Amino acid sequence: DGGITQSPKYLFRKEGQNVTLSCEQNLNHDAMYWYRQDPGQGLRLIYYSQIVNDFQKGDIAEGYSVSREKKESFPLTVTSAQKNPTAFYLCASSRGGSYNEQFFGPGTRLTVL
């Protein structure tokens, strides 16, 4: 089946620890995105990558880091510098370009204790 997978679905971490969220796609999409969703707010873009080995900061990149070593994979690391990391994180991918829709993964709910 073609699609986007994120793991794990639920993640708990202690304050001060870095944590890496996985995102994999087998849609052969060039572009990948990470969003954060908080209650009462629209999704906000953290980082995006339009091609392998290249990525750009989104609107709320502080305290996060990414890599794009393979076309299929776009992991997100939530570092201890992120002041309020508890949130729902969504990964998406698209063929890229203005007229291509984005497909979303199932999300990872991160809770920092």
Place this chain on the structure above:
Amino acid sequence: KNEVEQSPQNLTAQEGEFITINCSYSVGISALHWLQQHPGGGIVSLFMLSSGKKKHGRLIATINIQEKHSSLHITASHPRDSAVYICAVKSSGDKLTFGTGTRLAVRP
């Protein structure tokens, strides 16, 4: 003021009712998306449109570029339509700007 505004924020309907969710935006766009988010959190893309109207099953999406407004209609609503419906616009490059969503509950 948010670039993308949705109304209503919450909507409760009886099964079978016709439902309309509205989205207004303040910037020039290349495309508008309607997305559906179920309680589990996953998001499904319903429509992407840049003009006119699209229909898929009981769902209809329209957009008026001049008025910067889009509507999502659900005909013969069903409890399984209960979800959060999100409008998102693509205004520059490949990035989306999202509305805060409309939470729909359809009662049997």
